[in-house]
Amino acid sequence: MDDLESLAGAIKRAETAVAFTGAGISAPSGVPTFRGDDGVWDRFDEGQFTYGRFRSDPEGFWEDRIELQRVMFDGEYEPNAGHEALADLGQTGHLEAILTQNTDGLHWDAADSRHGGDDPESELATEHDHDGTEILELHGNARRVRCVDCGTRSDGDPVFERAAEGEVPPQCDCGGVFKPDVVLFGEQLPGAVIQRARSLARESDVFLAVGSSLVVEPAASLPRLAASSGATVAVVNLESTPCDSIADVVCQADVTDVLPRLFDLVES
């Protein structure tokens, strides 16, 4: 039995299977990854997008953020076969949750296009899609903005347009300043989000890490937490990761190849 067959067997038997995704699952959709060849951090410096800079130099932060949003999200990106395979696993009751570091919203699009789901509106930025799979956006959602004064969340497109036309930083009706609804460097993940992610990792029987270099904390410690709680841990990534040594299954392959095959094996 090869690794993928044994992983499919573990998913079939699992009470709680959890997927954890990074930029690599969206790369086949055209969204650039952060590290590796031509990564976002080759074109920008992380220091441009820290919470400290947002507070000390909101104009400069927003001018750079408009450029980053253009580079990362300007295309009409569609979910790919990797997103769809995870949505299908959810629809057949084999996936309890998707924890994603990605802020592109493509897991919602996949859930919606495959099975009808709604974008998250809740404070926790987690919601159950149509089939009850919980989608937890650990780093927020770049399609939204949030007022740092009154907390209002709203659609990001019109606000980014106003900023691109010179309203930097863009202002909320309350007079406060909008921030992209993502976790910036130097900013804490909302406590409820990381607590929920950690409890899912602890509860999981199978923890499937997909398309992440697994170097950014606290997210990157989730596979280790799952492993220490007795889960079968699998890593699907084009390159090696620091968690390969603790994984039961390592597939150095493309998500659009592995995940549909995994779904077919689980359903066979």
Ligand code: APR
């Ligand atoms: N199939 C499988 N893996 C892929 C594919 C693919 N088609 N394309 C790229 N990858 C892998 C790369 O080899 C790389 O190891 O996806 C990984 C993406 O790693 P990163 O670019 O570091 O992205 P990620 O792990 O999501 O970064 C975590 O860092 O900058 C912060 O907030 C940002 O959420 C991000 C966090």
